[in-house]
Amino acid sequence: MQKSFRTSEIPSLTECSPCTDCRPGCNETPLNTEKVTSFPEKSLEDCTGCAQCDRTCPAMLPISEAISEAREGNHEALEELYRACTGCGVCIESCPEKIPILNLIMHGARERIRKERYLIRSGRGPIQDIEIRRVGAPIVFGDIPGVILLAACSNYPDGEEDVAKIADEFLKRGYIVMAAGCAAMDIALYRDEEGKTLYEKYPGDFDRGGLLNLGPCVANSHAIASAIKISNIFARVPLERNFKEISDYILNRIGVCVITWGAMSQKAFAIATGANRWGIPVITGPHGSKYRRLYLGEEERVINDRRTGERVESEPGPPHLIYTAESLNECMVTVAKTCIRPNDTPRGRMIKLSNYIDLHMKYYGCLPQDLHLYIREDNEIPFKHRDEILKILKKMNWKPRKAPAEPSIIYQ
Ligand code: SF4
């Protein structure tokens, strides 16, 4: 008897056994199940080892070496490629033998793909006004050390796990982490030692330690809107015809930062540019350098105190408007520094510096040497490592300075 299948029952190619039950009921040309499920040995034999694929792969993966190992019967190296391969297909295009390299990688990683299970919080859309009222003050004064948006595509330098590691690192420190588009989905792939995804570990509120899935890629705009809402609802900066003032408020007072760790599309670049226009700094992954745009800030700065009308010395907070981090370690440390703002209260500054110092110690193994730029008064020095920090301040000839009451770069 012929067996009929509903679409939902059709196994994915990686789950095919092959039992061939589908063959008799197939109204189209029957799928060659042996071809689908058997390893494409012939392709392995055709590889000449010219390494052209290695030279063109944007992720610099050792493809020819993995194929050579697979020829010897060891498919582990191909499985390892799957972790960091973005599926761009550039290697196939450049291969003189037209070897289906992606098929080889997928076959090598079949077991891994079979076990992959996602768990994602549904996309929630915009941040509500009531949530902004609750956390506006702790964000602007620095008690919540920062608001991070993980935006953009999956062109990660070393696999999707990294984007979840970034989220986890900052969530456990009390930052608010928002995600949208492919980054939000990639976070759902990662599980901790207890088998939990970050969506199970952290609440979905716009509050300290909350992980929000904003929705699809276009929902990144909700993150930028949350900063605009803070300036409007919390600080009462009028919305209408006020782009410049709101951007100035966000730049100087709201510790928000966008990370496009796997950016590759024009849309991702548009998100970064949109954030910049509203005074929100962006850190891209190594592939972001291909956009050929960096807005680098100067170390020594003078800004305006809107309340007194004076010009005052300021920290480089944020240090840059668009910056490309070369490694995950650099990203972690730079994000903490990028959430520092001239408006931080002494307590807020101490919290932000504690995170910056902790992350610098964790990822670089030493204290940052630019603390003299960020510490304004003695009461902002974190208790941990206080003695070593005082030595750095002395070496750098540090002098206390007053924080501006209403920092701005547009008011004279
Ligand atoms: S480019 Fe093609 S033939 Fe050359 S090493 Fe890569 S897979 Fe083999």
Ligand code: SF4
């Ligand atoms: S498809 Fe994967 S292996 Fe091939 S070039 Fe792109 S990233 Fe490299």
Ligand code: SF4
């Ligand atoms: S631009 Fe495309 S690839 Fe990038 S995050 Fe959006 S949907 Fe994903």
